Amino acid sequence: MSILSENIRYLRNQLGYSQQKVADDLIITRGRYAKYEDDATEPPIEILLKISRYYHVSIDLLVSVDLRKIPLKEILELPDNRILLPIKVDNRGENKIEIIPHKASMGYLNGYADPEYIESLQTISLPFLKGGKYRAFPADGASMPPHKDNAYIIGKYIENLADMRTGKTYVFLTRSEGITYKRLLKVNKETLEVSADNVFYKSYEIHLSDILEIWQYASSLATQEFSKDDFQFDNIAIIRMLQELKNEIRELKGNSPTTDNI
The missing domain is CATH 1.10.260.40 (lambda repressor-like DNA-binding domains)
Known part of the structure; x- marks a missing residue:
């Protein structure tokens, strides 16, 4: 064979x-x-x-x-294991950034490798984004504040895992989830540990074999105006933090020596 x-x-x-x-x-x-x-x-x-x-x-x-x-x-x-994406430019020589629409975001999982599908997408150009391949993805505002629903994350294509950095945010295209935007916590032997910035979501691992594309955060586009509340802790989040603090204090009291033991 x-x-x-x-x-x-x-x-x-x-x-x-x-x-x-x-x-x-x-x-x-x-x-x-x-x-x-x-x-x-x-x-x-x-x-x-x-x-x-x-x-x-x-x-x-x-x-x-x-x-x-x-x-x-x-x-x-491996350095040679690169699936290069063509960098398209407009008539001014600026990169064309394809926009993945919100309503058709799941279609990207089937069309990301189809030149005709990518060619059909609308594009924008941002003169300050140069030196790479960029694409705009819909954001889930619930998991990654302060980004709101209907916002777009513009990612720069990552060709090699060695170029990733913990603490940075990335758009991942995976077979199981489709498009997901998360913060990288740790690179393991066969997985990446990631998390949402919303404290209600637990961190989890993405298997390397499940990953189709990785795009590092480069910029974002908001389609809704921000309010003061967008930059304040949610009351429920505060309650959760207080509960965790109470649990920690309870554990400390349980581990501290009593007068009977002195």
């Missing part, structure tokens, strides 16, 4: 996906995809490009390196 057929079979099994699921996601028949894994036929370049973006592994690695010998985390960190 060819390296390509072995690699795509290996990657699919690592994700625990069936051939039918992968074929459906690639919008081809299961029989056609099975022939690629069985090395009965080679995919044309447009399908190979879709497979590359689907598994988040560059075409060069897919066809030339036995991925079974390299841990998945190391594959994602």
Whole structure:
């Protein structure tokens, strides 16, 4: 079998996906995809490009390196494993920033690797954003204050995990969640620990194998006016903080020596 057929079979099994699921996601028949894994036929370049973006592994690695010998985390960190996005410019030479609409945000999960879908998106240009590829994503104001619903986060495309920094915020495109905007807390061996800035949401881990794209916060666009309340603690959040403080005091009292023990 060819390296390509072995690699795509290996990657699919690592994700625990069936051939039918992968074929459906690639919008081809299961029989056609099975022939690629069985090395009965080679995919044309447009399908190979879709497979590359689907598994988040560059075409060069897919066809030339036995991925079974390299841990998945190391594959994602390899300098050559880059799925480059074309940087489009307007007639003034400024970057075109594609806008993912709020109502169609879930459609991005299926269309992020489709040139026709990306070409259909509306664009804006911001002269102060240069030196990279940028895209605008809808924000969930409930989890990441002070960003409001209907706001947009403009992210800069991250090609390598080594370029990420803890404490910074990122837009993640994952197979399980779609678009999510979170703060990076920790980089683990096989996962990223992230959290919302809203204290009501607990931190959680995103598996590296689940990540399709990463975009670092570069700017934001608000579509609603801010009020004073947007920059004040919610009463419920204050109550929660007081409750946590009471619990900590109770624990300290429980651990402190009594007069009987002196």
